[in-house]
Amino acid sequence: MATTLHFTKGHGTGNDFVLYSDPDGLVELSASQIADICDRHFGVGADGVIRAVRSKHLPEGVEALAEDDGAEWFMDYYNADGSQAEMCGNGIRVYVRYLIESGLVDLADGDTLAIGTRSGVRDVQRNLTGFQVDLGRWALDGGEPLVRAKELPVARPGLGIDMGNPHVVVAVADESELDAADLTYIPHLEPTPEHGANVEFVVPHDPLVKDGVGRIRMRVHERGSGETLSCGTGAAAAALAVRYWAGSGAPNQWRVDVPGGTVGVRMFATEDGEHVALSGPAELVYTGTLDLA
Numbered sequence: 001m002a003t004t005l006h007f008t009k010g011h012g013t014g015n016d017f018v019l020y021s022d023p024d025g026l027v028e029l030s031a032s033q034i035a036d037i038c039d040r041h042f043g044v045g046a047d048g049v050i051r052a053v054r055s056k057h058l059p060e061g062v063e064a065l066a067e068d069d070g071a072e073w074f075m076d077y078y079n080a081d082g083s084q085a086e087m088c089g090n091g092i093r094v095y096v097r098y099l100i101e102s103g104l105v106d107l108a109d110g111d112t113l114a115i116g117t118r119s120g121v122r123d124v125q126r127n128l129t130g131f132q133v134d135l136g137r138w139a140l141d142g143g144e145p146l147v148r149a150k151e152l153p154v155a156r157p158g159l160g161i162d163m164g165n166p167h168v169v170v171a172v173a174d175e176s177e178l179d180a181a182d183l184t185y186i187p188h189l190e191p192t193p194e195h196g197a198n199v200e201f202v203v204p205h206d207p208l209v210k211d212g213v214g215r216i217r218m219r220v221h222e223r224g225s226g227e228t229l230s231c232g233t234g235a236a237a238a239a240l241a242v243r244y245w246a247g248s249g250a251p252n253q254w255r256v257d258v259p260g261g262t263v264g265v266r267m268f269a270t271e272d273g274e275h276v277a278l279s280g281p282a283e284l285v286y287t288g289t290l291d292l293a
């Protein structure tokens with residue numbers, strides 16, 4: 001195995017990633033190497049690591065998640081603690097930007113690229129301001145755990161939403177409560193979801209809907225990474241939860257403000273049920289070389 005690793009640092013609304021290219025599937029990092037790379041004091045610092053690997057070089061089973069829909073490239077995603085995650089809404093936009101800038105794919109404005117992920121194939125479309133990803137079908141996961149977070153006065157009921165990866169969305173009383181939550185600590189969920197969850201704390205803007213667009217503010221504690229400046233699948237889950245709580249007449253177009261910027265969420269009908277799309281920027285900020293030894 002190579003002892004040096006060329007990497008690119010990128011982010012989507014401040015949710016940041018170390019990306020590296022491994023087209024033939026030869027350079028798998030261990031969980032502890034990933035945790036070291038993501039360490040913000042002793043490593044590069046990131047919320048996650050993304051390996052760019054051709055789907056045909058994945059192990060059997062994982063390969064099946066990409067092959068059916070002909071996704072040449074697979075987003076092999078790891079959280080900052082080295083754990084695997086099924087999907088990353090900000091990461092997949094940054095990943096496509098990386099594939100383009102590295103000359104691995106050619107994608108014109110308006111064109112769509114299929115990307116394999118552990119939760120199946122996702123279509124990413126390039127547009128003038130960034131990328132839009134069809135996150136596919138979503139589902140209420142049936143859970144409504146009580147959520148406690150440090151510095152929040154009371155436990156509040158959350159809403160479990162499956163975006164391919166697990167989320168629990170909780171509405172807090174107001175902006176000051178949202179600001180007060182100490183998300184350096186893992187929120188306590190009761191009952192505890194079997195595979196953990198990303199937890200989104202939301203408040204509506206006033207008014208909630210302006211010019212037909214729903215508007216919310218969100219902070220997130222990500223499973224395996226801690227508090228991040230943004231979470232794409234989390235923003236989609238938050239918009240879905242607030243639309244659910246708002247009842248009939250709530251819009252299908254949402255603006256979600258996160259500490260690192262703003263992303264857009266849109267729900268739309270398809271033949272196989274309702275899908276949710278996420279749009280936002282994707283930036284590459286620097287490249288470097290790591291000594292793995």
Ligand SMILES: N[C@@H](CCC[C@H](N)C(=O)O)C(=O)O
Binds near residue numbers: 087
């Ligand atoms: N930041 C991501 C989600 C990354 C994975 C998540 N921490 C998990 O474990 O499910 C996003 O933008 O969606």
